[in-house]
Amino acid sequence: MSKDAKDKAAAPDAGAKKGGKKKLILTIVGALVLAGGGAAGGMFAAGMGGGGAHAKEPEVDPEAPKLVAREGQKAHPADQYKEIGSFAPDPKVYKPTYLTIEQNFTSNLRDTDGVVQLALSASTFYDQKVADAFKDNEMPIRSAILSVLADQDAIALQTPQGKDQLRAKLTDAINKVLVDKTGYGGVDNVYFSSFIIQ
CATH class of the missing domain: 1.20.5 (Single alpha-helices involved in coiled-coils or other helix-helix interfaces)
Incomplete structure (x- = not known):
């Protein structure tokens, strides 16, 4: 080759x-x-x-309510950055404050001659700002509660599930008033101290 x-x-x-x-x-x-x-x-x-x-921590509105830790407990710093109402504070760590509405509520029920009479209180894990806002806005809060009560079914309210659903609706209604009036909510739950359907 x-x-x-x-x-x-x-x-x-x-x-x-x-x-x-x-x-x-x-x-x-x-x-x-x-x-x-x-x-x-x-x-x-x-x-x-x-x-x-x-990285910079998210900014917290200095005017917003702060969570109140129980004695001997330490608040989780990250909780202060969470939007009020966007999570359920740990009741083992944070101390509830109970807010009472002195006057009872009486309302007709939807599609019936029935009437509901109840007394209620609310709770918050936040500082005095929520309690003050709750007291300062009691009249619009009462109005919102009466509107929710007037839209309830008498038969549903006689069951534990119906009462639980009503508590959730009332909590939402109260927080909506507080957000509209102050810019923040903070009510975690409502409690019935009396509840009568006639």
Whole structure:
């Protein structure tokens, strides 16, 4: 075989080897780029990207009510950043304050001649600001409670589930009034101290 024939026979193998090396290099570079992007994405998702541990805490409105820890308990700092009403404070950590409405409520019930009479109190895990707002806005709160009561079914109210649903509706109605009047809610629950359907 002539020298030219040997060179031609060897040329395709050399080209194949160069092409194989390029593919190998591109594959390695691509894998490194993907791995780096995945690591960066993971760090960002874990809060390490963009400042991570040095990231600024969310701002808390200094005028907003603060949770009140029980004696001997330490409030969780992150709880103060949570929007009021967006979570249920831990009753083992936070102290409830009970808010009483002195006058009882009497209301007709929906689609019946029945009447409900009840007395109720509310609770909050927040500081005196909620108690003051509750007292200052008692008249619109009473009106909202009477509106909710007038929309209730007498038969449903005779069951424990009906009473629980009414408590949830009353809590929502009270918080809606407080948010409209003050910008924050803070009532966690309502309690019946008397409950009569006639």
